[in-house]
Amino acid sequence: MPVSRRRKKKSAGGTKSRQAEGYGGVLTLIALVAVLGAVTWLLTGGAGKDGTADVTLPALSARAAEGHKTFKRVCAACHGENAQGSSKGPSLIQVTYRPNHHGDQAIRLAVATGARQHHWSFGNMPPQPQVKAGEIGPIIAFIRETQRANGIQ
Numbered sequence: 001m002p003v004s005r006r007r008k009k010k011s012a013g014g015t016k017s018r019q020a021e022g023y024g025g026v027l028t029l030i031a032l033v034a035v036l037g038a039v040t041w042l043l044t045g046g047a048g049k050d051g052t053a054d055v056t057l058p059a060l061s062a063r064a065a066e067g068h069k070t071f072k073r074v075c076a077a078c079h080g081e082n083a084q085g086s087s088k089g090p091s092l093i094q095v096t097y098r099p100n101h102h103g104d105q106a107i108r109l110a111v112a113t114g115a116r117q118h119h120w121s122f123g124n125m126p127p128q129p130q131v132k133a134g135e136i137g138p139i140i141a142f143i144r145e146t147q148r149a150n151g152i153q
Helices: 018-044 062-074 104-113 133-149
Strands: 008-011 014-017
Touching (some): 062 133, 104 133
Antiparallel strands (some): 008 014
16 A cells, blocks of 8 residues: 655644645635625625615604604704615614714714714714704614614614
8 A cells, every 4th residue: 555645844733734734824815805894894884885774763762752853853964864874974773883882972972073984984974063962862862772673782
């Protein structure tokens, strides 16, 4: 019987065949493609090209319904009537804006001082001085209740 003379390469962890080495490059390439895809998805917020997402509007609490009225008056021109997004601004009903990534304080700051473009391609969000301090909490209640109704925790 012929004896296999496959050469083994010594490495810090022992020996491995050249065939096993080749898999490392393939796995690295697969990981790189997966990371690039995830980054692209996060940068676009997982929404459509125009920033929109399908949104189911739930039955809202009184506080959230009050916030929805203010949202429609001030925010809907860019974010859509139900925060689904538009060609001018991103949907807020997507994982990028979930509470543990963009907390309530981030929304308060964005309304008060504006927000630098970072998860969207619509340009910077300007401050919204027409929104009174007492109106921000109900707007956040509307966004969070709508997020939960759409599976975003």
